[in-house]
Amino acid sequence: xxxxxQFSTHERDTLAAVLDQVIPxxxxxxxxxxxxxxxxxxxxxxxxxLPGLDLGLAGGIAACDEHARRRxxxxxxxxxxxxRLAVLNEVAAADPGFVPSLMFLAYxxxxxxxxxxxxxxxxxxxxxxxxxxxxxxxxxxxxxVRARSKLWRDA
Amino acid sequence: xxxxxxxVLIIGAGASGAALAWSLAETRMNVLCLEQGDWVKSDDYPSxxxxxxxxxxxxxxxxxxxxxxxxxxxxxxxxxxIAASMFNAVGGSTILFAAHFPRLHxxxxxxxxxxxxxxxxxxxxxxxxxxxxxxxxxxxVSGLAGDPAYPQDPPxxxxxxxxxxxxxxxxxxxxxxxxxxxxxxxxxxxISQDYEGRGACINAGTCITGCAQGAKSxxxxxxxxxxxRSGVKIKTHARVREITLGANGLADGxxxxxxxxxxxxxxxxxxxxxxxxxxxxxLLLNSKSKDFPDGLANRSGLVGKNLMFHPYAMATGVFDRxxxxxxxxxxxxxxxxxxxxxxxxxxxxxxYSFEILRGLGPMFTALMGMGWGSIPWGKDHHGAYAELFxxxxxxxxxxxxxxxxxxSITLDPELKDxxxxxxxxxxxxxxxxxxxxxxHGIARAKEVLEASGAKKVIEEPLLRVAxxxxxxxxxxxxDPKTSVVNEWxxxxxxxxxxxxxxxxxxxxxAVNPTNTIQALALHVAxxxxxxxxxxxx
Numbered sequence: 001x002x003x004x005x006q007f008s009t010h011e012r013d014t015l016a017a018v019l020d021q022v023i024p025x026x027x028x029x030x031x032x033x034x035x036x037x038x039x040x041x042x043x044x045x046x047x048x049x050l051p052g053l054d055l056g057l058a059g060g061i062a063a064c065d066e067h068a069r070r071r072x073x074x075x076x077x078x079x080x081x082x083x084r085l086a087v088l089n090e091v092a093a094a095d096p097g098f099v100p101s102l103m104f105l106a107y108x109x110x111x112x113x114x115x116x117x118x119x120x121x122x123x124x125x126x127x128x129x130x131x132x133x134x135x136x137x138x139x140x141x142x143x144x145v146r147a148r149s150k151l152w153r154d155a
Numbered sequence: 156x157x158x159x160x161x162x163v164l165i166i167g168a169g170a171s172g173a174a175l176a177w178s179l180a181e182t183r184m185n186v187l188c189l190e191q192g193d194w195v196k197s198d199d200y201p202s203x204x205x206x207x208x209x210x211x212x213x214x215x216x217x218x219x220x221x222x223x224x225x226x227x228x229x230x231x232x233x234x235x236x237i238a239a240s241m242f243n244a245v246g247g248s249t250i251l252f253a254a255h256f257p258r259l260h261x262x263x264x265x266x267x268x269x270x271x272x273x274x275x276x277x278x279x280x281x282x283x284x285x286x287x288x289x290x291x292x293x294x295x296v297s298g299l300a301g302d303p304a305y306p307q308d309p310p311x312x313x314x315x316x317x318x319x320x321x322x323x324x325x326x327x328x329x330x331x332x333x334x335x336x337x338x339x340x341x342x343x344x345x346i347s348q349d350y351e352g353r354g355a356c357i358n359a360g361t362c363i364t365g366c367a368q369g370a371k372s373x374x375x376x377x378x379x380x381x382x383x384r385s386g387v388k389i390k391t392h393a394r395v396r397e398i399t400l401g402a403n404g405l406a407d408g409x410x411x412x413x414x415x416x417x418x419x420x421x422x423x424x425x426x427x428x429x430x431x432x433x434x435x436x437x438l439l440l441n442s443k444s445k446d447f448p449d450g451l452a453n454r455s456g457l458v459g460k461n462l463m464f465h466p467y468a469m470a471t472g473v474f475d476r477x478x479x480x481x482x483x484x485x486x487x488x489x490x491x492x493x494x495x496x497x498x499x500x501x502x503x504x505x506x507y508s509f510e511i512l513r514g515l516g517p518m519f520t521a522l523m524g525m526g527w528g529s530i531p532w533g534k535d536h537h538g539a540y541a542e543l544f545x546x547x548x549x550x551x552x553x554x555x556x557x558x559x560x561x562x563s564i565t566l567d568p569e570l571k572d573x574x575x576x577x578x579x580x581x582x583x584x585x586x587x588x589x590x591x592x593x594x595h596g597i598a599r600a601k602e603v604l605e606a607s608g609a610k611k612v613i614e615e616p617l618l619r620v621a622x623x624x625x626x627x628x629x630x631x632x633x634d635p636k637t638s639v640v641n642e643w644x645x646x647x648x649x650x651x652x653x654x655x656x657x658x659x660x661x662x663x664x665a666v667n668p669t670n671t672i673q674a675l676a677l678h679v680a681x682x683x684x685x686x687x688x689x690x691x692x
Contacts, residue, residue: 022532031537042206049212085533103532107521112206120517120544122481128202128367131357132482134319137340139299141328144335151304151337153496155261155269155280 004047005054010075012038014061017077021088022099022106030119034106042109049108053101060098063091161187164409164423166395166438168192169247170669171655171676172429173374173382174290178680180385182687189393189411189421192226192244194375195365202361208518215364217251217620219243225414226392228572228579230433235583237464237622239433245389246375248431252623253363253486254344254371255510255667256296258287258674261306262496263555263664270497270504272588273557273662277633277642278678284309286674286681291342294372294673295350297487298342304492315347318356323478323548324488327511330607336493341510343487344372344669358483360513371484374673393419396576397442398426398451398652405691406451406652412574425651425683425690429676432462432625432657436564437579439629452629452646457639459565459628461558463663466585467621468552468593470600471523472609477545480514488513494599495665503591505555507665509600512549520544527613550604551618552596555665556589558627585617593617624668629658643682644675650691655679 007015016035023034037043047054064076067087073079079087092099110116114124163179165172168190179186201207201215212221217240219227226243242251261280266273291313298313305311317340320328324340331338345356345366356370369376383389392414399420401407408422428435436459442451450458491509498506515523520543524530530539562583570578585593593616601612632638635647640659646652655676657668664671683690 023536024534026537042209045213046209099532103525104522106532107525107530108209108212108518111517111521112209114205117205117517122517124205126202126204127207127359127361128200129357131359131368132479134321134358134479134482137317137320138325141325141332142299142339144332145303145337145339146301148303148337150306151492151496152260152306153262153269155265 005058007058011058011061014064014076015057017084018061018064018088018102019106021085022102023110032115034110037106037109040109042112043105046105046109050104053105056097056101057105060091060095060101063095063098064088067091160408160422160424161185162423163187163425163427164189164421165427165429166409167247167429167431167434167656168245168379168389169429169431169656170249170374171672172247172427173378174673174676175427175429175655175680176387177293177378177382178677179683180382180387182684183386186387187421188387188389189395189409190245190389190391191394193391194245195250197367197369200365200367202359202364202367207361207364208516211364211519215251217623225573228576229570231567231570231578231580232622235581236585236617236619237466237583238619239581239622239625240620241431241433241625244375245379245391246373248623249373249669250365250375251363252373252669254484255486255490256291256294256342256344256670257490257508257666258305258311258342259664259666259671260304260495263662266505266662272504274632274637276661277631280306281309283671283674283678286677287311287670289677290670290673294344294377295346295353296342297345297347299340302339304337304339304495313342315350317341318343318345318347318484318487319358320488321479321483321513323480323513324511326474326478327489327548327550327603327607330603331491333606334602336491336603338489338491341487341490343484345484345487346370346372356484360481360483360485360516362485394574394576395438396574398438400444400446400451404446404649406649416574425653427653427655429656432628433564433579433581435654435656435658436628437566440566441577447648452639452648452652454648455636455639457630457637459563460560461627461630462562462564462581462583462625463556463558463627463660464583464622465624465663465665466554466556466589466593467618468597468600469615469618470550470597470604471613472548472550472604472607473543473611473613474546474548474608475610478514478548480545480548481516483513485513486510494596501595503588503595505557505588505592505665507552507554507592507596509596509603510551510553512551514545514547514549517544520547529613548604548607548609550600552593552600553665553667554589554592554596556663557586558630558662559586564628624657624663626657626660626663626668629654630661631659632661644679653679653683
């Protein structure tokens with residue numbers, strides 16, 4: 001689709017700062033913040049999935065900058081971490097669709113990244129062709145079911 | 156333009172078209188199938204990459220309205236609480252199905268006689284049992300004999316042992332046992348051992364985005380390869396617009412569009428519709444003529460009427476320990492039919508099945524958690540995510556939907572596909588009986604999950620995405636006034652036009668329909684072969 005909003009470098013940088021508020025780095029440092037997603041190829045794919053997602057995000061990013069300027073700084077990224085959170089909450093209150101859009105973007109792309117998968121103690125590999133080993137069934141669990149009389153109706 | 160007149164023209168290469176094509180191949184008739192989609196190759200499937208879950212939101216999603224692929228046609232489902240789910244390819248919707256493969260119960264064929272609702276089928280369980288047997292052998296069904304929910308005479312004997320229950324399945328099995336309720340390993344169209352040249356399931360857990368392993372028995376890897384070797388032909392990227400009538404009142408072929416959008420014609424002595432419960436009435440309603448001003452084979456007025464889905468509700472249990480739920484066939488684990496049959500003590504007739512799902516992958520854990528309001532953004536995100544990931548077990552209620560004429564497929568007056576063919580529109584509402592039945596089911600599902608040790612249960616009373624099972628829109632029966640096809644799938648009004656997909660179900664039962672759809676297709680093919688000399692009488 002050619003009609004998707006083309007995000008400028010500034011917009012992507014701002015979005016990265018916002019996404020780091022949505023999914024911040026974990027306290028133990030194992031999981032990264034979601035900001036890196038703003039510059040990834042999957043971002044460009046995901047914004048095409050929902051109609052209006054691109055413009056909703058672009059509008060929210062612009063609003064974050066605008067709210068930042070009201071606080072006397074040049075743009076959102078110039079804010080302290082605490083003020084970034086406060087501004088994001090202000091923008092979310094004024095535009096109820098912005099945070100759900102951010103969450104969709106972050107949640108759908110963050111948890112398919114190899115570094116995130118590895119940090120969840122999973123192998124960062126495709127499910128196919130290796131698959132997963134599973135234990136044999138314990139069919140003794142069926143003994144009480146086998147002992148029951150028929151459940152089906154005569155017809 | 157094709158000059159050749161084929162003996163049998165099948166429209167649609169999904170579950171039923173494949174089974175019928177295979178069966179007819181032995182006749183050495185000239186059989187051709189037109190399919191609007193393409194073959195899906197093993198390398199095409201999302202499970203070959205780590206971001207496989209993401210493609211559930213795109214080109215391997217359930218809804219054609221979301222995918223918008225060249226093979227898809229739009230469906231107006233704005234007037235329905237359940238959205239249409241289907242896939243257009245060789246293999247049809249079996250490409251994405253979860254591969255549950257149960258049979259109907261004997262009572263499902265006698266709903267009017269037993270419960271005073273809907274209508275009886277013109278055939279019964281005992282008649283269909285050999286066709287189920289054949290289909291299960293061809294498919295390679297994994298399961299376990301001896302289920303007390305089914306008759307033992309004739310016995311149901313899946314050819315392969317059941318798929319692994321895993322920690323998740325055994326946890327819920329103990330919950331069912333605590334309540335004293337029925338459960339049984341699912342009959343699954345997934346091979347648990349190497350079978351007929353295909354490699355066994357590797358428990359990748361990606362079934363609903365297709366199976367790169369080829370262990371899931373989508374009909375492109377079961378019936379079609381044999382049918383093609385036997386001389387049946389498929390044309391892909393072939394979208395049929397309408398069925399044409401000859402001067403003798405018989406169907407004489409179809410008009411279709413090739414990949415470049417050029418109009419083509421194909422003549423045939425017999426036409427078989429295998430386009431699913433939405434695509435088939437769409438095509439009939441779009442095939443109007445002087446003799447059939449309301450759509451082909453529609454003198455009963457029932458083409459497109461009596462649409463049945465299986466309404467699905469879902470309960471998800473959150474446990475306090477890992478369940479390894481991302482391993483194993485995602486939909487096929489345990490089925491319970493404790494509440495399948497009518498019980499006069501309840502305020503509804505008929506019943507439902509429970510199906511235990513596996514857990515969610517990393518990405519869908521996040522998205523589902525977002526939808527449930529369980530995984531917030533911000534500083535509490537990681538902690539909340541850790542509470543859910545690999546600690547959930549899903550359980551669906553699949554309810555019997557009764558046929559109602561107000562639930563229908565019509566042609567949308569404005570929406571069209573890429574070839575300008577009117578799109579189908581769904582008008583559907585959940586009936587009173589279905590609502591009571593689903594409410595009962597979700598409450599019982601919660602009991603199972605709590606008995607299994609869930610510390611929290613999230614309830615979703617009706618899944619919008621779950622319009623997988625499309626039935627009833629050209630139903631079978633012996634009376635031309637109250638049905639569209641006879642007991643062997645032949646249209647009452649057009650003697651050389653057959654329908655073999657879920658459209659012909661008079662009632663829905665409360666199990667996944669693919670095994671029954673294919674068993675019926677085998678039965679119809681057999682009837683065609685036995686009646687070749689008098690097929691058009």
